Amino acid sequence: MSLLSAIGGGRVWIPEQGAPRPPRRGQPVRPLRVATVLLAAGLLLAAAVTQTRRAAPAVDRQRAALQAQIAARTREVDGLTAARARLQGQLAAAHATAARSGSTQRAAAATNRRLAPITGAQAVRGPGLTVRLDNPPSAKRVARTITDSDVQQVANQLWSAGAEAVAVNGVRLTSRTAIRDAGGALLVDFQPQSPPYLVAAVGAPGRLSAGFAASPLAARLRSAVTVFGIGLSVRTADALLLPASRSLATPAPGSPP
Amino acid sequence: MIGAAALVLGVVLGLIIQPTVPAGLEPYLPIAVVAALDALFGGLRAALDRAFDDKVFVVSFVANVLVAALIVFLGDQLGVGGQLTTAVVVVLGIRIFANAAAIRRHLFGA
Numbered sequence: 001m002s003l004l005s006a007i008g009g010g011r012v013w014i015p016e017q018g019a020p021r022p023p024r025r026g027q028p029v030r031p032l033r034v035a036t037v038l039l040a041a042g043l044l045l046a047a048a049v050t051q052t053r054r055a056a057p058a059v060d061r062q063r064a065a066l067q068a069q070i071a072a073r074t075r076e077v078d079g080l081t082a083a084r085a086r087l088q089g090q091l092a093a094a095h096a097t098a099a100r101s102g103s104t105q106r107a108a109a110a111t112n113r114r115l116a117p118i119t120g121a122q123a124v125r126g127p128g129l130t131v132r133l134d135n136p137p138s139a140k141r142v143a144r145t146i147t148d149s150d151v152q153q154v155a156n157q158l159w160s161a162g163a164e165a166v167a168v169n170g171v172r173l174t175s176r177t178a179i180r181d182a183g184g185a186l187l188v189d190f191q192p193q194s195p196p197y198l199v200a201a202v203g204a205p206g207r208l209s210a211g212f213a214a215s216p217l218a219a220r221l222r223s224a225v226t227v228f229g230i231g232l233s234v235r236t237a238d239a240l241l242l243p244a245s246r247s248l249a250t251p252a253p254g255s256p257p
Numbered sequence: 258m259i260g261a262a263a264l265v266l267g268v269v270l271g272l273i274i275q276p277t278v279p280a281g282l283e284p285y286l287p288i289a290v291v292a293a294l295d296a297l298f299g300g301l302r303a304a305l306d307r308a309f310d311d312k313v314f315v316v317s318f319v320a321n322v323l324v325a326a327l328i329v330f331l332g333d334q335l336g337v338g339g340q341l342t343t344a345v346v347v348v349l350g351i352r353i354f355a356n357a358a359a360i361r362r363h364l365f366g367a
Contacts, residue, residue, distance in 0.1 A: 033311050041293045042267020044322070047276045048290040051283065150302035154311045178276075 019255045081246075117165060118247035120174035124165040128240045129158065129208035133221075134196035134231030144228040146195055148181040151188075153217050154199045155179065161211025163201035165242045172245040189247050196231060205236035284333065286318055290291040292325035293318060295349045298356035305363040325349070339343075 099109035112229055116122035131154050135145045155166050166173045171188040173179075178189065185192045201208055212218055212234060224230045263302030278286055303309040325345050327334040361367070 030311050031259045033315055034261050036261045037315050038297070039267040039270075041297055041318065042264045042269075043271045043276070044267075044293050046268045046271020047278055048286050050272065050275050051278050051286055063330050178294075234359040 012135045039161070043149050073081065120165065120177075120250065121248050122171045123244045124202050126164075126202040126240060127205050127236070127238050128200060128202040129199075129205055129212065129234050130162070130237055130240070131158070131199045132196050132231065132233045132235075133199070135228035136231070140249060144230060145222060146186075146197060147229060148179050148186055150221070151186065151199065152179045152195050155214050156220075157212055157217050158199065158201040158208060159201075161202040161215070162200075163208060165202045167200050167242040169198055170243060172242055174245045174248055176247065177245070189245070191246075200237070200240050202240050202242055209234065209236055282326075283337070285329055286340075288325045288329050288342060289322045289354075291349045292321035292348055295352050295356075296321045298353050298360070301357045302356045303347075305360060 090144045095109070099105045117124045126255065133150060134156065136143075151168060158166050168179065168188045171177075171191055171193070173189075178187070180187055182192075185194070186197065187193070218234075221230070221232050225232050296314070299317060300314045303314070316347065328345055329338055329342050332338040
């Protein structure tokens with residue numbers, strides 16, 4: 001209460017604090033003066049209200065403009081992606097034509113056909129293993145989330161267990177792909193991903209799952225499941241389809257699209 | 258009575274003309290309004306205390322509005338505008354509540 005009276009400068013009577021000061025005889029009230037001030041007060045009030053009302057749609061407009069911009073840019077990206085796929089098709093056809101023209105070209109094309117699935121330039125289909133990582137349910141107090149290094153380590157473990165091709169959330173990993181954290185978002189090959197993260201590897205399922213299960217990484221992740229409640233599920237799959245990398249900018253000569 | 262009518266007239270006029278506040282003064286408007294409310298409640302309480310003085314009322318109204326805006330302006334220049342706005346709103350809010358409590362005592366005797 002002393003803070004309140006201090007704030008009031010001692011002038012404000014706080015009713016719970018005893019009697020009011022004895023009334024002070026004022027001069028006769030001149031109503032015109034008072035009315036003028038009250039009129040001004042009313043104007044001020046109305047102005048503030050209308051101003052606030054006017055500002056709100058502006059905020060809405062800004063948000064709508066941003067949303068429209070996001071949609072437009074997304075459409076643009078989709079259009080460019082489609083154009084690129086078309087051009088890659090043309091390029092592959094040109095390469096195929098070129099490959100028929102001589103023995104050197106034929107040998108190069110054969111090498112490329114062998115290398116394309118390994119480098120990530122070509123989509124790969126086959127049996128394999130998937131590792132699904134997820135953050136703890138948000139209801140719990142979250143002490144640990146899935147980080148870029150978790151996903152990196154899982155991918156590396158799968159490579160070392162004999163994977164022929166690996167993709168994270170459908171983004172193919174190549175020798176030039178980075179998995180990294182950017183301000184709380186996980187970027188795989190510069191494409192933002194959100195949990196759950198599905199690391200899919202094509203290879204011999206038995207070898208992959210044995211190699212992954214026996215690794216120290218798997219043990220660490222399993223203990224994180226019990227301690228922190230992160231999501232981890234490892235499954236073998238009969239047919240996985242890993243797309244070609246989107247960022248290998250120039251497909252090698254002779255490579256199929 | 259005249260006062261209440263003037264207040265209502267002011268609000269109605271403001272809603273009809275929709276005055277445009279210059280962009281530079283916009284941050285100070287809400288604070289000015291809170292200061293004006295403080296002066297209004299103070300005046301009403303004084304009237305109920307039979308201690309109403311129109312000179313004090315007019316001067317306190319104008320001074321409250323100007324000082325509140327000035328404090329926030331100074332805060333903006335020093336980079337603590339938001340915090341000072343909060344401070345002014347808290348202080349004036351406490352005063353308004355205290356005055357409202359006094360008015361309540363007068364009107365309801367409780």
